[in-house]
Amino acid sequence: MIHLEHLSKAYPFGTQTLWALRNITVTIAPGTLAAVVGQSGSGKSTLLNILGGLDRPTSGQYWLGGQDVSGFDADTWAHVRNRTMGFVFQAFQLIPTLTAWDNVALPLVYRAVPLAERRARAREVLTMVGLDHRLSHHPAELSGGQQQRVAIARALVGDPQVLLADEPTGNLDTDTGTEIMRLLKHIHQTGRTVVIVTHSSEIAKECNQVISLRDGHMTDGGGSV
Amino acid sequence: MSWLDSIRLAVGGMWHNKLRAFLTTLGIIIGVGAVIVLVSIGQGATHAVSARIETLGTNVVFVTPTAGTPFSERQVATIRAVIPFAVQVVPIVDAHGPIATAVTSGSAAVVGTLPDYLKTGALSLGTGQFFSVDGLSLDPRIAVVGANLVQTLFSGRSPVGQSILLLGQRFRIVGALNPVGQGPGSSQDNTVFIPLTTASTLMRTNQLSQVIIKTASPNQAALVANLLTNFFTNRVGSNGVTVASEDQVLQTLQATRATMTRLLTGTAAIALVVGGIGIMNIMLVSVTERTREIGVRRALGATREDIVLQFLLEAMTISIIGGLVGIGVGAGMVLLAPDWFHTAATLSPMAMVLAFVFSAAVGVVFGLYPAFQASHKDPIHALRYDG
Ligand SMILES: Nc1ncnc2c1ncn2[C@@H]1O[C@H](COP(=O)(O)OP(=O)(O)OP(=O)(O)O)[C@@H](O)[C@H]1O
Numbered sequence: 187m188i189h190l191e192h193l194s195k196a197y198p199f200g201t202q203t204l205w206a207l208r209n210i211t212v213t214i215a216p217g218t219l220a221a222v223v224g225q226s227g228s229g230k231s232t233l234l235n236i237l238g239g240l241d242r243p244t245s246g247q248y249w250l251g252g253q254d255v256s257g258f259d260a261d262t263w264a265h266v267r268n269r270t271m272g273f274v275f276q277a278f279q280l281i282p283t284l285t286a287w288d289n290v291a292l293p294l295v296y297r298a299v300p301l302a303e304r305r306a307r308a309r310e311v312l313t314m315v316g317l318d319h320r321l322s323h324h325p326a327e328l329s330g331g332q333q334q335r336v337a338i339a340r341a342l343v344g345d346p347q348v349l350l351a352d353e354p355t356g357n358l359d360t361d362t363g364t365e366i367m368r369l370l371k372h373i374h375q376t377g378r379t380v381v382i383v384t385h386s387s388e389i390a391k392e393c394n395q396v397i398s399l400r401d402g403h404m405t406d407g408g409g410s411v
Numbered sequence: 412m413s414w415l416d417s418i419r420l421a422v423g424g425m426w427h428n429k430l431r432a433f434l435t436t437l438g439i440i441i442g443v444g445a446v447i448v449l450v451s452i453g454q455g456a457t458h459a460v461s462a463r464i465e466t467l468g469t470n471v472v473f474v475t476p477t478a479g480t481p482f483s484e485r486q487v488a489t490i491r492a493v494i495p496f497a498v499q500v501v502p503i504v505d506a507h508g509p510i511a512t513a514v515t516s517g518s519a520a521v522v523g524t525l526p527d528y529l530k531t532g533a534l535s536l537g538t539g540q541f542f543s544v545d546g547l548s549l550d551p552r553i554a555v556v557g558a559n560l561v562q563t564l565f566s567g568r569s570p571v572g573q574s575i576l577l578l579g580q581r582f583r584i585v586g587a588l589n590p591v592g593q594g595p596g597s598s599q600d601n602t603v604f605i606p607l608t609t610a611s612t613l614m615r616t617n618q619l620s621q622v623i624i625k626t627a628s629p630n631q632a633a634l635v636a637n638l639l640t641n642f643f644t645n646r647v648g649s650n651g652v653t654v655a656s657e658d659q660v661l662q663t664l665q666a667t668r669a670t671m672t673r674l675l676t677g678t679a680a681i682a683l684v685v686g687g688i689g690i691m692n693i694m695l696v697s698v699t700e701r702t703r704e705i706g707v708r709r710a711l712g713a714t715r716e717d718i719v720l721q722f723l724l725e726a727m728t729i730s731i732i733g734g735l736v737g738i739g740v741g742a743g744m745v746l747l748a749p750d751w752f753h754t755a756a757t758l759s760p761m762a763m764v765l766a767f768v769f770s771a772a773v774g775v776v777f778g779l780y781p782a783f784q785a786s787h788k789d790p791i792h793a794l795r796y797d798g
């Protein structure tokens with residue numbers, strides 16, 4: 187379970203302070219498919235980065251699985267992410283020098299999983315996203331939709347409880363976007379918590395919880411639909 | 412992250428930029444190679460001289476002309492005339508060059524000398540004979556070879572009567588020496604003795620390298636040393652000729668070795684620091700180029716330590732491969748092309764080990780800063796970086 191309480195994030199901006207998130211209190215129950223919506227600059231990515239421990243809140247509490255993780259340092263977060271979370275970025279963020287196969291296996295490298303097992307597991311998830319015929323391709327040799335599917339496979343390879351996706355369809359055409367969404371919903375159906383940042387009200391409608399942000403504030407209770 | 416994966420990653424990083432990695436290792440290769448060659452030449456040069464001193468034993472006085480001082484058979488005759496009692500006075504011409512039989516080849520130290528050398532007791536004849544005055548008048552192209560050469564050129568079979576190619580001339584072997592073996596004087600085993608006049612002719616000079624005077628007692632040696640010092644100081648000034656007893660020569664030799672070692676250590680340090688700066692430079696470029704990759708790895712679970720290790724090992728891979736190739740190049744030059752150096756170069760295992768250790772250390776020292784820089788990038792900024 188994810189629970190945020192009076193959570194705020196400030197960025198120093200010259201002599202002023204820019205509040206990217208203000209007094210956010212929200213609970214995301216396990217197995218929820220949640221959408222984070224709001225205008226550009228409203229704090230969606232900031233929220234997702236804090237959920238994934240890539241960024242630290244300025245004040246407030248973050249409870250993850252019953253544990254206060256607000257004070258975790260960068261390396262502790264690295265372990266938490268590696269073992270319990272999957273990240274999908276808007277810009278794919280694949281490593282260009284590695285093949286699709288090695289990109290997907292990467293999280294397992296930092297879990298010290300042996301090479302053969304890593305490769306077997308990576309092939310499994312690549313098959314699941316329909317890319318078993320592109321194992322040895324480098325990111326530059328894949329289409330945008332294929333790259334995003336590799337990125338999703340990479341987020342899934344470690345069998346995470348929470349999947350965080352920052353505008354996973356933002357860079358894709360409508361059809362490919364729909365396909366990626368179908369994949370994310372399928373992952374949700376396997377019992378995982380999925381949090382998707384999106385601009386699309388279509389997508390938001392399909393989710394069972396919508397967190398709506400404006401200027402860093404939540405505009406409703408963030409309750410489940 | 413496992414060690415095996417860290418190494419795999421480091422090698423992979425290097426492999427991806429082969430040309431750049433090669434150019435970076437070049438600094439280390441040249442540094443390490445130069446150190447190996449220089450140390451080998453230095454050791455070889457002092458070895459050849461110390462071998463002679465050590466096999467000659469005590470009661471010996473060495474007269475050595477300084478570079479630029481004319482010193483020929485005429486001065487030897489003068490020395491003979493100046494010393495009031497009977498002693499062995501043996502002139503020496505030192506050379507070094509390729510040696511070959513019909514089937515194999517190598518290189519050897521060459522000593523041109525007179526039959527009297529045998530009487531100083533420095534040589535122990537195994538088979539055949541040393542060249543005599545009579546033999547010399549008959550045939551100037553005769554040689555006596557050291558024990559190692561018998562092994563390497565003739566596989567241990569008796570070389571007497573065989574012919575060898577030395578300094579571009581055909582020689583007939585008339586005798587072979589007993590092995591000196593490990594320890595003092597061992598490089599005599601790699602030496603060929605030929606008649607003095609032949610050596611002078613082949614080297615196209617009548618300049619002598621050294622004159623050895625063997626006396627009957629330590630007292631006599633001291634007397635002769637004193638006498639000759641005064642004599643040459645009057646004749647050619649105090650700097651033209653060095654007169655020294657065995658003790659003094661050994662001391663000078665040790666001092667020379669120490670100086671040479673310091674000099675080479677300094678050269679090596681400079682070469683490796685220059686190579687290290689090259690590595691640091693490339694690693695900083697690499698860290699900047701791979702900022703996004705670092706962000707991705709952190710987001711996927713890499714700790715700071717993982718990132719430090721990745722870049723540190725990459726720097727070490729470059730320096731260690733550079734070190735190994737440098738040792739190969741240096742040792743290869745010493746072993747395969749000894750004629751380039753015009754002296755007897757002796758490969759030093761100690762220098763090879765030290766060069767390797769130093770090159771690995773250079774990788775650590777100059778890789779640390781870029782690696783720490785990589786590990787301290789903020790993951791969010793790193794993920795946004797576009798370059
Ligand atoms: N590192 C930073 N330093 C200063 N201000 C920042 C930083 N990161 C974000 N901000 C500010 O915080 C606010 C929220 O940014 P955020 O990236 O969360 O928006 P977003 O909702 O994801 O927007 P978009 O839909 O365009 O991706 C913005 O006003 C932005 O300028």
Ligand SMILES: [Mg+2]
Nearest residue numbers: 230231232352
């Ligand atoms: Mg955003």
